[in-house]
Amino acid sequence: MTSAPVRDPVADHLLTPQNAALLLIDYQPSQLAGVRSMDRDLLVKNAVSTVRTIKTFEVPVVHSTINVATGRGQPTLPELAGLLTDDKPLDRTTTNSWEDIEFVQAVHATGRRKLIICALWTEICMAFTALDALREGYMRSTPSSTRSAAPHPRPTGPALTA
């Protein structure tokens, strides 16, 4: 029952508080309303648990919304926004977060190479972002360097695309 010495937390191929960042994208009422693939209350609970975990480990967060400034969308769900008071939302009009200049600048500014991506929906906002992040070399340093986080723990949820 002897733990091995703590590995280099930046070089570790697994996620550590020092090598990862969370991208939280479009957890907004209209996006949630469109979810049919899993229980919506459970989805929100899982997102809340994810953000609480990330905050416990002081992992940097890039918090983004879509269409709030245009008036077409509402801000981040209050259950999550209350946990993200230190992370001002970066509002976008692009469905692909990676085509928003401030978003990409914020990701680069974290200095992290492993991205935990939570986004609604999986096949749009997560997929586009993850595909571009992978193309830019995120998560390429090791086979497991980029991760996308399903907002659910069960295999019956929506398929991941990135």
Place this chain on the structure above:
Amino acid sequence: MQAGGQPVSWVSLAVELQRDWARQDTVQAVIEIVLTDRLLKEQ
């Protein structure tokens, strides 16, 4: 996933970051977030 991303659940994320239950700084918070507030409550 086909492009190289990997799925991770909210529970496995917490455990992966904690990694070792002997790391005292965060262990209480992780137990509260994962077990007390969720898994034990939702049985």
